[in-house]
Amino acid sequence: MQVLNLIQENLFITQVELKEKMQVSIITVKRLMVDLLKRGVIERQGSSRRGKWFIISQKE
Template sequence: MLENDIQVLNLIHENLFITQAELKEKMQVSIITVKRLMVDLQKRGVIERQGSSRRGK
């Protein structure tokens, strides 16, 4: 796992309802980077998206 992957997982662990926009701010990366990280973690079965795609959880 990459450093960004671990950071995302730690932030999600701290707040299960964190949004992609909040991840972007806390990680100081672009929203595109957050989306790419989330898709990659989902494809690997590490995380599962909950809720609507509009909300970004």
């Protein structure tokens, strides 16, 4: 999944940066991130501005 690859490359990537790299709308990125969070694939640690993403599992 492209979003997971981008997170692996940069744990501090923002949703706006994901939008630009994936060439999709911000709403699409938010929907993808919520889905991955609910399924336990990714986790956010720290604040929304200075936090970073962690990939918990690679299940898609």
